[in-house]
Amino acid sequence: MPLVNMKDMLDHAHANGYAVGAFDLVSLDFLDAILRGAESRRAPVILSLAESHFGYFDFQTLMPAVVAAARHSTVPVAIHLDHGASLDSAVQAINLGCNGIMVDSSSAPLEENIRLTRKIVTMARGCGIPVEGELGYVPGVEGEDAERHPGEMAYTTVDEARRYVAETGVDFLAVSIGTVHGRMRGKPELDFQRLAQINQALGIPLVIHGGTGLSDDQFRRLIDNGVAKINYYTALADAAGRVIAANASREARGYTALVAGIGDTIQAEVERCIDLWGSADRADAVLEKARPWRAVEHVIIYNVEGLDEAGTHAMMAEGRRVLSAIPGVLEVVTAEALKEDAAYRYSWLVRFCHPAVVDSYRDHPDHMAFADQHFRPVAGERISIDYQDVEDSSS
Numbered sequence: 040m041p042l043v044n045m046k047d048m049l050d051h052a053h054a055n056g057y058a059v060g061a062f063d064l065v066s067l068d069f070l071d072a073i074l075r076g077a078e079s080r081r082a083p084v085i086l087s088l089a090e091s092h093f094g095y096f097d098f099q100t101l102m103p104a105v106v107a108a109a110r111h112s113t114v115p116v117a118i119h120l121d122h123g124a125s126l127d128s129a130v131q132a133i134n135l136g137c138n139g140i141m142v143d144s145s146s147a148p149l150e151e152n153i154r155l156t157r158k159i160v161t162m163a164r165g166c167g168i169p170v171e172g173e174l175g176y177v178p179g180v181e182g183e184d185a186e187r188h189p190g191e192m193a194y195t196t197v198d199e200a201r202r203y204v205a206e207t208g209v210d211f212l213a214v215s216i217g218t219v220h221g222r223m224r225g226k227p228e229l230d231f232q233r234l235a236q237i238n239q240a241l242g243i244p245l246v247i248h249g250g251t252g253l254s255d256d257q258f259r260r261l262i263d264n265g266v267a268k269i270n271y272y273t274a275l276a277d278a279a280g281r282v283i284a285a286n287a288s289r290e291a292r293g294y295t296a297l298v299a300g301i302g303d304t305i306q307a308e309v310e311r312c313i314d315l316w317g318s319a320d321r322a323d324a325v326l327e328k329a330r331p332w333r334a335v336e337h338v339i340i341y342n343v344e345g346l347d348e349a350g351t352h353a354m355m356a357e358g359r360r361v362l363s364a365i366p367g368v369l370e371v372v373t374a375e376a377l378k379e380d381a382a383y384r385y386s387w388l389v390r391f392c393h394p395a396v397v398d399s400y401r402d403h404p405d406h407m408a409f410a411d412q413h414f415r416p417v418a419g420e421r422i423s424i425d426y427q428d429v430e431d432s433s434s
């Protein structure tokens with residue numbers, strides 16, 4: 040079950056002087072190639088899904104595949120929402136299985152960035168999920184030409200970083216020290232002195248966005264100065280694009296002929312990054328140190344009093360609708376006993392992403408309102424127990 044706590048993963052990288060690759064994926068080809076690259080190098084890896092890419096795939100449809108692939112992997116994996124746009128996006132991502140969250144309010148003024156980030160951290164803490172914040176502004180859009188998005192770069196300052204981390208409680212900080220998202224002309228100039236000072240002041244894992252186009256030496260110096268997570272996408276997309284163009288120039292026809300070979304090419308680039316960033320052969324040490332990411336099954340078996348079957352089914356439907364939107368709820372299953380004379384006729388199975396959700400769910404206003412207005416008035420005798428998964432239920 041190699042889905043692991045992302046904070047434990049990045050703390051290990053930070054303490055041991057290497058960086059984990061956070062590779063954005065946009066299709067099953069990317070998912071498969073990234074995991075094959077990580078497994079061949081025995082490296083921890085982050086599967087990253089960027090909200091700016093949600094036009095290319097259906098997030099809700101892709102996530103079950105991402106979770107299943109992560110669970111079947113032999114190396115430690117975390118699943119991360121990259122550049123989430125809102126609190127709602129963060130909740131949706133967590134409920135679909137992400138166990139790391141970034142909501143990007145870095146284009147807002149500092150006070151506003153702190154206020155918005157704090158809200159995300161409060162919600163995520165109730166789900167046991169670590170949060171990445173960004174301070175300063177890294178312009179550009181992953182996968183596109185940087186010149187098309189000429190936003191003004193704003194460098195992270197040490198004093199603001201100290202205040203931002205203290206007031207928001209983020210676990211990791213993405214810094215702006217000269218990188219740009221997307222395809223650049225030439226090499227960016229990076230401010231390593233600024234990075235060293237931020238690392239010294241904060242002592243938490245730092246994150247670099249816009250990994251594409253940096254030199255080997257720049258990567259080494261970033262990692263020497265506290266960078267433990269490197270976000271990387273455009274180079275993977277461009278490598279895949281070149282394969283498709285070459286296939287097309289050989290007059291390959293049809294989808295499968297055009298995309299033939301892109302997986303191997305993406306995998307090779309992932310392996311190059313892993314070798315360069317020092318995460319190769321770290322999988323076993325991370326698996327030993329990092330807490331496994333295990334779901335909790337909140338189980339209730341119960342009888343109903345004073346409600347007929349149609350009314351009971353309506354109550355269950357309302358429960359599925361309301362409860363599945365509470366942060367940290369992966370799934371709500373309602374069921375009835377096969378045998379009518381069962382000691383308990385009905386059941387709820389509510390899957391939480393983490394034990395922290397036991398408390399935050401119980402106290403959530405939507406849960407309390409549903410329980411008080413719909414469930415408790417009709418629930419007769421019942422038993423309620425929380426169980427933690429012992430092993431991966433999907434393997």
Ligand code: 13P
Nearest residue numbers: 221248249251270272273
């Ligand atoms: P690149 O596309 O420039 O590698 O940046 C990726 C990124 O930072 C995703 O958040």
